[in-house]
Amino acid sequence: MPFMKGPAPVRRTLQYLNSSRLYLKPWVRVLSLNYNIKGENHAGAKSFAFWHLAQIQYKNPEVQVITFKNLTPTPFIRAFLNNGKEILMDIDRQSKDEIVDRVLNTLCKTQQELDADRAFIDIQSNPAHFGYGCSRHCICEIPGQVPCPAVVPLPYTWRGKYAKGHAELDETKFV
Amino acid sequence: MYFPKFYPYYAHDPDKLCKVGDIALIELLEKQLTRDITHKILQVVYPMGDVKDPLTGKPCVAVEFRDDMERRDQLWGKNENAFNYDEAPPRGWQEGRKDWSHKKGYKRWHDYSDRDQPEASWP
Numbered sequence A: 001m002p003f004m005k006g007p008a009p010v011r012r013t014l015q016y017l018n019s020s021r022l023y024l025k026p027w028v029r030v031l032s033l034n035y036n037i038k039g040e041n042h043a044g045a046k047s048f049a050f051w052h053l054a055q056i057q058y059k060n061p062e063v064q065v066i067t068f069k070n071l072t073p074t075p076f077i078r079a080f081l082n083n084g085k086e087i088l089m090d091i092d093r094q095s096k097d098e099i100v101d102r103v104l105n106t107l108c109k110t111q112q113e114l115d116a117d118r119a120f121i122d123i124q125s126n127p128a129h130f131g132y133g134c135s136r137h138c139i140c141e142i143p144g145q146v147p148c149p150a151v152v153p154l155p156y157t158w159r160g161k162y163a164k165g166h167a168e169l170d171e172t173k174f175v
Numbered sequence B: 001m002y003f004p005k006f007y008p009y010y011a012h013d014p015d016k017l018c019k020v021g022d023i024a025l026i027e028l029l030e031k032q033l034t035r036d037i038t039h040k041i042l043q044v045v046y047p048m049g050d051v052k053d054p055l056t057g058k059p060c061v062a063v064e065f066r067d068d069m070e071r072r073d074q075l076w077g078k079n080e081n082a083f084n085y086d087e088a089p090p091r092g093w094q095e096g097r098k099d100w101s102h103k104k105g106y107k108r109w110h111d112y113s114d115r116d117q118p119e120a121s122w123p
Helices: A014-018 A040-059 A096-107 A111-125 B066-076
Strands: A028-035 A064-069 A076-081 A086-090 B010-012 B023-028 B037-046
Touching: A014 A040, A028 A040, A040 A064, A040 A096, A076 A096, A086 A096
Parallel strands: A028 A064, B010 B037
Antiparallel strands: A028 A076, A076 A086, B023 B037
């Protein structure tokens, strides 16, 4: 399979594909790009497709990314959303960097959302975390740690209601 | 590298919106209708031969608008052999005569020598 061949084979490297920030929002289902092969006003759209479309597909494998060439005289990006509506972006006479900025601002997840997603994944994969979504529900499952208080009651001094004096200790009743 | 994949999706089209060659938007059905029909038509995005530029709403032919083509014809003279968009019959005029795609079709499993199969489609 030819790899380092053709124009700009760096576009096919994992490092290049991973470096983009073009994570689309979850309500975008289909992203279509219309442009013509010839024409000055289509040059920006054409280079956007050349450089960034593979990145978008790589980061969003569940989204259909499709191009229509030589269909209409003007270039545009048409995103079809979950609720049946569509977002239409006119990219006539715009450079590829301007198009990337526009797509980032309108259709892509913000840096905050990406950080939240990453934090969630970190919590899940880190073996030091316990709880919902993690590999182990509680530290009491591990031999050598404090056993589950539902099975073996904790010492009185560790229990807040006795330590803080909210309840009185009656050692004749409990072993 | 990403290569385009073509898969024949069978979509539910009760209103007969689509004709052969149209580019349409389909959606996965919550429950499959039949063994083959998994999707339903939402809208016809670009009908074949009648593409309207969504930004301006004007009809266009590939690289140019139809208005510009008419203006060019007025300046340079009209070609009689060219396709006349104003006087052309609407799509579907061959249905029943040569176009059998509106009928419920089946895959052409066998080619018979003694009879035609107008309702069969190539798989």
